[in-house]
Amino acid sequence: xxxxxxxAIREAQAKLLRDDKRVFIYGQDVGGSxxxxxxxxxxxxxxxxxRVLNTPISEDAMVGTAIGAALEGMRPIVEMQFADFSSIxxxxxxxxxxxxxxxxxxxxxxxVRLPSGGTKGSGPFHSQSMESLYAHYPGLIVMTPATVEDxxxxxxxxVAIDDPVVYCEHKYLYYHLKADNLPNDxxxxxxxxxxxxxxxxTIVSYxxxxxxxxxxxxxxxxxxxxxxxxxxxxxxxxxxxTVLASVARxxxxxxxxxxxxxxxxxxxxxxxxxxxxxxxxxxxxxxxNAKDTPIPYHPNLWSTHRPSAKLIATKARQLLRE
Amino acid sequence: MLTFxxxxxxxxxxxxxxxxxxxxxxxxxxxxxxVKRENFLRSRPDVGYNRPMLQTARPKKKSQPKAPVHEKYIxxxxxxxxxxxxxxxxxxxxxxxxxxxxVYVGKGxxxxxxxxxxxxxxxxxxxxLIRDQAGRSAFGEPLVDVARTYFxxxxxxxxxxxxxxxxxxxxxGQLAMISHLGAMVSxxxxxxxxxxxxxxxxxxxxxxxxxxxxxxxxxxxGMNIAAVEHVPLVVVATNNxxxxxxxxxxxxxxxxxxxxxxxxGFEGYELDGTDLAQCLDVIGTAVKxxxxxxPPQLVVASILRLAGHGEHxxxxxxxxxxxxxxxxxxxxxxxxxxxxxRELADAGTLQRWREEAAEEVENAFSAAQKEPVPTGExxxxxxxxxRDLVDAIE
Numbered sequence: 044x045x046x047x048x049x050x051a052i053r054e055a056q057a058k059l060l061r062d063d064k065r066v067f068i069y070g071q072d073v074g075g076s077x078x079x080x081x082x083x084x085x086x087x088x089x090x091x092x093x094r095v096l097n098t099p100i101s102e103d104a105m106v107g108t109a110i111g112a113a114l115e116g117m118r119p120i121v122e123m124q125f126a127d128f129s130s131i132x133x134x135x136x137x138x139x140x141x142x143x144x145x146x147x148x149x150x151x152x153x154x155v156r157l158p159s160g161g162t163k164g165s166g167p168f169h170s171q172s173m174e175s176l177y178a179h180y181p182g183l184i185v186m187t188p189a190t191v192e193d194x195x196x197x198x199x200x201x202v203a204i205d206d207p208v209v210y211c212e213h214k215y216l217y218y219h220l221k222a223d224n225l226p227n228d229x230x231x232x233x234x235x236x237x238x239x240x241x242x243x244x245t246i247v248s249y250x251x252x253x254x255x256x257x258x259x260x261x262x263x264x265x266x267x268x269x270x271x272x273x274x275x276x277x278x279x280x281x282x283x284x285t286v287l288a289s290v291a292r293x294x295x296x297x298x299x300x301x302x303x304x305x306x307x308x309x310x311x312x313x314x315x316x317x318x319x320x321x322x323x324x325x326x327x328x329x330x331x332n333a334k335d336t337p338i339p340y341h342p343n344l345w346s347t348h349r350p351s352a353k354l355i356a357t358k359a360r361q362l363l364r365e
Numbered sequence: 366m367l368t369f370x371x372x373x374x375x376x377x378x379x380x381x382x383x384x385x386x387x388x389x390x391x392x393x394x395x396x397x398x399x400v401k402r403e404n405f406l407r408s409r410p411d412v413g414y415n416r417p418m419l420q421t422a423r424p425k426k427k428s429q430p431k432a433p434v435h436e437k438y439i440x441x442x443x444x445x446x447x448x449x450x451x452x453x454x455x456x457x458x459x460x461x462x463x464x465x466x467x468v469y470v471g472k473g474x475x476x477x478x479x480x481x482x483x484x485x486x487x488x489x490x491x492x493x494l495i496r497d498q499a500g501r502s503a504f505g506e507p508l509v510d511v512a513r514t515y516f517x518x519x520x521x522x523x524x525x526x527x528x529x530x531x532x533x534x535x536x537x538g539q540l541a542m543i544s545h546l547g548a549m550v551s552x553x554x555x556x557x558x559x560x561x562x563x564x565x566x567x568x569x570x571x572x573x574x575x576x577x578x579x580x581x582x583x584x585x586x587g588m589n590i591a592a593v594e595h596v597p598l599v600v601v602a603t604n605n606x607x608x609x610x611x612x613x614x615x616x617x618x619x620x621x622x623x624x625x626x627x628x629x630g631f632e633g634y635e636l637d638g639t640d641l642a643q644c645l646d647v648i649g650t651a652v653k654x655x656x657x658x659x660p661p662q663l664v665v666a667s668i669l670r671l672a673g674h675g676e677h678x679x680x681x682x683x684x685x686x687x688x689x690x691x692x693x694x695x696x697x698x699x700x701x702x703x704x705x706x707r708e709l710a711d712a713g714t715l716q717r718w719r720e721e722a723a724e725e726v727e728n729a730f731s732a733a734q735k736e737p738v739p740t741g742e743x744x745x746x747x748x749x750x751x752r753d754l755v756d757a758i759e
Contacts, residue, residue, distance in 0.1 A: 103583045108558065114552070117562070135548060143541070144750050146541055182749060
C-alpha cells in the first residue's frame with residue numbers, strides 16, 4: 044500500500060475525529076459528500092455526522108467560531124480553502140487567538156490548516172506561502188510538514204497542543220509525495236530533522252522546498268560535494284540548535300524558502316546563525332526565496348518565480364567556491 | 366403616533382406588564398423587523414447625521430394608566446448609578462494623570478448596557494464592548510477587577526498585560542474583547558455551538574456592538590454565521606450616533622439598521638435607549654426568545670454618547686442640534702425622574718443608594734491601588750502555554 048501526503052492529512056483527521064470527541068472540522072466545502080476543495084476531508088462528514096461542517100465564505104467568522112468553541116473546551120480544526128484566503132482571518136488568528144493566552148492566561152487550542160504554496164497555473168491568489176507572516180506574530184505555533192509522515196503526525200500533534208497552531212500543508216506535495224505506510228513513531232514537535240547528511244554546506248529548508256533542496260544536493264554530490272539538508276519541520280519554534288550544530292559541521296549556510304524574500308523564515312535562520320554562530324561560518328550565509336512580486340500564473344513565469352532545485356544548486360555552488 | 370417597535374403606545378413600563386406573557390404566536394407584541402417604514406428621512410446633509418431611527422417617548426398624558434414597573438427596574442437603576450459613579454471617578458483620575466492609556470466610559474449608554482447583563486445567568490456567554498460597564502457589573506464582574514485593569518495591577522484579570530476595557534473572565538462567561546470591532550460576534554457563536562454540542566440547555570450568548578462596529582466585515586460575517594448555525598444569540602447594537610467623530614450619514618446608508626435583522630435571518634427590535642423600562646422590556650424579551658430557541662435576536666438601541674470616545678476626546682464634533690434630539694436625554698436622569706414620579710423610592714433612599722455606590726467605588730479603587738504592579742524584569746515573557754514549544758529567540 045502507498046499513501047500520499049494528502050491522504051495522510053485525511054487519515055490524521057479521521058483518527059482525531061475517532062479518538063477525540065472534542066474535535067470538529069469547520070471550513071468551506073469540507074462537509075457533505077464533497078469533502079473539501081482538495082478532498083482532504085473526503086468521506087469524513089458521513090463517517091462523523093455533525094462534526095465536519097460546511098461554513099459560509101467567511102474566513103474571519105470561521106476562525107472566530109473556532110476560537111469560541113475552543114474556549115468552551117473543543118478542539119476545532121479550521122480548513123482554509125487556500126492559505127491565501129487566511130488573510131481575511133488574520134485578525135482572528137493574530138489578534139484574537141494569538142493574544143488570548145498572554146492576556147487572559149487561557150490558551151486557545153485551535154488548528155488552522157492552510158493549503159499552501161505554489162502549483163502550476165494557480166496564480167497570485169491560490170499559491171501563497173504565509174508561514175513567515177504567521178511566525179512573525181507572538182502566540183502561535185507554525186508547522187510546515189515536508190513529508191507524508193510529518194503531515195500525519197504533526198497534524199495530530201497540532202490538535203493536541205493547547206495553543207493555536209497554523210498548520211501549513213503544501214499543495215504541491217499533496218499528490219507528489221508518497222509513503223509506504225502511515226508512521227508508528229513520531230518526532231517531537233519543534234525539532235528539526237537532518238534530512239541528508241553532509242560536510243561541505245548546510246541547506247536549511249522546509250515544506251516543498253525541502254525536496255528541491257534535496258534534489259540540488261544530489262546534483263551537487265556528482266561534483267564531489269556533500270551537502271547537509273536540514274528540514275525545519277516547524278518554523279516556529281525554530282530549532283536553532285540543530286541548525287547551528289549542522290553549520291558547525293559544514294561552515295556554510297544556505298537558507299531556502301518559498302515565501303517572499305523580505306524578512307521571513309530564511310532571514311530569521313540567517314540572523315540567528317550570524318548572531319549566535321558567526322564564528323562557525325567560513326563564508327557569508329546566503330538564501331534563496333521566491334521573487335518579490337506576486338506569484339505569476341503562466342508556468343514559465345511561475346517556475347522562475349519559485350525557487351527550483353537548479354537555482355538552489357547554482358547558489359550552493361557559489362557558496363562552495365567562497 | 367410613535368413608531369416604537371415595542372408597540373404604538375409603549376412608554377415607560379408599558380411592556381413590563383406583558384413581557385412575561387409574551388407569546389410567539391400572532392398576538393406577540395414586539396414588532397419583527399421588515400415592516401415598511403414610511404416618511405423616513407435617509408439622511409439630512411444640513412444636519413450631518415441621520416434622523417433618529419425612532420422617536421423618543423414623549424411624556425405620557427396623565428390620563429393614561431400607569432403600567433407596572435419592571436421587576437428589575439430598581440436593581441438596574443442601582444447598577445447604572447454604580448457605573449456612573451465609578452466612571453466619573455475614573456475620568457477624574459484620568460484627568461489627574463493617575464491612569465495610563467485611555468479611559469472609556471458608557472455615559473448615556475448605561476440603561477442599554479445594564480439590560481444586556483441583568484438577564485444573563487450562570488452558563489451564559491457575554492461578550493461586552495467598551496461602553497458596557499453597567500452590563501459587565503450586572504453579570505457579575507467585580508468592580509475591583511475594573512480598577513485593577515485600569516491600574517494594570519498584577520492581581521487583576523489582565524495582570525497589566527492589557528488594560529482598561531480590554532478585559533474579561535472567559536471562565537465565568539465574560540469574554541475579553543479585542544479592539545477590532547465585530548470580532549467577538551463569531552467567537553460567541555462558537556462558544557454557543559460548543560455548549561450545544563455538549564448537551565447544555567437553556568443557555569444564551571449576548572454580545573454588544575455599536576452602529577460603528579456594525580459596518581465591519583467581521584460583524585457581518587459573525588451575524589450571518591450566527592443565523593446559519595441557529596445559535597441562541599442576542600446582538601444588542603447601540604447607535605450612539607457617532608463612530609468616534611463620524612456621524613451616522615458617513616457610517617451607513619440603509620434606512621434603518623434594524624432592517625438588517627431580516628437580511629441575516631434574525632428577529633429584530635429597536636428601542637429608545639434612554640428609557641430604562643424599555644431597555645429592560647425589549648432586551649429582556651429578546652433574551653427570553655433566544656433562550657426559547659428562536660432565531661438570533663438583533664436589538665438596535667438609539668442614544669447619544671454623552672462623553673467623548675475616550676476621556677481624551679472633548680467631543681466637540683457633537684452638534685448643538687443633535688444634543689436637542691430626544692435620544693440625547695441622559696438615561697440616568699430619566700430613570701431618576703421616573704423613580705420619583707412613580708414614588709418607587711423616597712429622596713432619602715435615593716441619597717442612600719448614591720452614598721453606597723460612592724463607597725463601593727471608593728473601596729474598589731483603594732483596594733486596587735494597594736496592589737503590586739508588574740515589572741519588566743519579573744514578567745513571564747511567554748505568549749504560549751506549551752512551555753517546551755517556546756521559540757528560543759535571543
